[in-house]
Amino acid sequence: MKKFWITCLTITLVFATAACSYHKPNRSEPDQIVIEQNNEKIVLRFATWDTGDALKIQESIAGKFEEKHPFIKVEVEAYGDEFDQKLTASFGAKNPPDVMYMWNLPAYFHYLEPLDNFINRDSFIDMNDYYQGLLNQSTMYRKLYGMPAGFTTKVIYYNKDSFDAANLPYPKEGWTWDEFKSLAKKLTDPANGQYGFGVSQEPDTYDLQGIVWSNGSSFISDDGRKIAGYMNSPETIESIKMLADMVQDKRALLVGGKNQKSGEENFKTGKIAMWESGMWPLEEFKKANINFGTVEMPAFNEKPVKGVISSSAVSIAKDSKNKDLAWEFVKFYNSPEVIKMRTADLPVRISLVKEMNTEQDPLIGPFYKMLEGSNGTPAYLLTENWDQVNQNLSAAINAILLGQDTESLLNNAVMDSEKYLGQ
The missing domain is CATH 3.40.190.10 (Periplasmic binding protein-like II)
Structure with a gap:
């Protein structure tokens, strides 16, 4: 995937103690937008159900994203076993995390931002590099509400x-x-x-x-x-x-x-x-x-x-104040660099599965073999x-x-x- 240079897209922010201003860079960097702030960072909240070693991986990913975007602070919110209760409460209070792990679309899709417009305007996304069965799991009423993150078949x-x-x-x-x-x-x-x-x-x-x-x-x-x-x-x-x-x-x-x-x-x-x-x-x-x-x-x-597929995705909250930056995080989460970091998840991009020879593992290969034929839409997504x-x-x-x-x-x-x- 081509390296992207977008540091900050269109962002509307209100700071209580700090101002934020934008300027376009020199012509030598025509695609980059730079942000200037007075000692303040934009906070991007990311909610996960992971604990233990898996949580440490999520925190490392957040750190990598911060390195690439120094003006952003990613707060990893570890909900653990209370993931659904805390997520539901945050939606009800209209104060949800910007980005979150997702699994139960029928329960949550009303609170999520469809990703289709982001994908359509982003030349860096190749949707053909994702297994169709995984995309089906993140789709409700013909709209995509999450980018695949992990999966298992039976x-x-x-x-x-x-x-x-x-x-x-x-x-x-x-x-x-x-x-x-x-x-x-x-x-x-x-x-x-x-x-x-x-x-x-x-x-x-x-x-x-x-x-x-x-x-x-x-x-x-x-x-x-x-x-x-x-x-x-x-x-x-x-x-x-x-x-x-x-x-x-x-x-x-x-x-x-x-x-x-x-x-x-x-x-x-x-x-x-x-x-x-x-x-x-x-x-x-x-x-x-x-x-x-x-x-x-x-x-x-x-x-x-x-x-059948049991899958996870990363989604953006409809009430997020930083949807463009949230999309940058979602994209980063699906980059080859990060997918290789997420050792607790099976790779979801076809090109990386081939590159990493994941299918050649005799214990793992059957899960991908089952994925090839797992394109059905589960009943709970149909009514x-x-x-x-x-x-x-x-x-x-x-x-x-x-x-x-x-x-x-x-x-x-x-x-x-x-x-x-x-x-």
């Missing part, structure tokens, strides 16, 4: 020692759910407390969308107006019933419920041989010295594998009333996993939920 973690003990080959790219179910059966020995797979006691329907999409269906129509024929389609029924059947015939263990260990804990102790998850437990498994691998999700025969619909869907799926009839429960969930879509 893959299957598998315990190599369990496979070796059963004399089974490791799963490979392109495998199918039929192969998965066969392996799960061979890896199961209930008498010794060993199971082929783990299924969450109360699974997040967001995660289940990947399996449903891979089977050619979805929970809701693309326009967000219809769930009949989608949430209860034959393909959706087959997908959910497949998981329930594995639980009922003991190939899969229900995990994460009340008084139950999590899937990660069961995987670490060898009680389950396979576990579906994102990037979150990878370092934990490494530190536990587990002999494991990762592989993309299985396919439904010849259908393409699709998945404002998804929370009400999802309550009925979640209750139905929880009951299905306990052995109740899949088709009738999904049909009932549709009937109980159509009123929320104005049908």
Whole structure:
């Protein structure tokens, strides 16, 4: 990316104790705008949920930005576990941070500045260098509200020692759910407390969308107006019933419920041989010295594998007084220099993924392989009333996993939920 020389764009500031004036530079520096101030710096507030070492990285990034823009002071606001509460309160008080990490667009996009105008006028931004699935995650009603910062897709973690003990080959790219179910059966020995797979006691329907999409269906129509024929389609029924059947015939263990260990804990102790998850437990498994691998999700025969994305973005507050400078920070946050600093995040720019050979890491590569097919728009981004619909869907799926009839429960969930879509 071409180096940019914009030091300060159009800024309107009111200082209680200091004045600020602008002048255009000499012709030798035609693109630079210089700011003069009386011992005052512009404060740019950046909110993050990071803590510990990840927070230290954010603070280092802020310092790097200050080096390039000496007239700016970046205040890193570490909200930690109270991120949503503090962010919501700041929006309500009309005193939000200028730039912030973002994840829940339906809850927050009303308070955010669309970035499309910044992007359209900025020749330094190449949107083709970002994975389309990540851009979809930051888009509401055709407007982009955040630049991608980090992500994870879902893959299957598998315990190599369990496979070796059963004399089974490791799963490979392109495998199918039929192969998965066969392996799960061979890896199961209930008498010794060993199971082929783990299924969450109360699974997040967001995660289940990947399996449903891979089977050619979805929970809701693309326009967000219809769930009949989608949430209860034959393909959706087959997908959910497949998981329930594995639980009922003991190939899969229900995990994460009340008084139950999590899937990660069961995987670490060898009680389950396979576990579906994102990037979150990878370092934990490494530190536990587990002999494991990762592989993309299985396919439904010849259908393409699709998945869901859990992503983060950096956004600008609509009430920010320094939107142009906030945009400069957002751009800097997505520069090659900073992306390489953010070791806790997977790179989001295609050119850097290639340059850094990130895809070549055998444990990381499957996450990017899944990203290639993860272009679907999640249900919660398609209708404002998804929370009400999802309550009925979640209750139905929880009951299905306990052995109740899949088709009738999904049909009932549709009937109980159509009123929320104005049908």
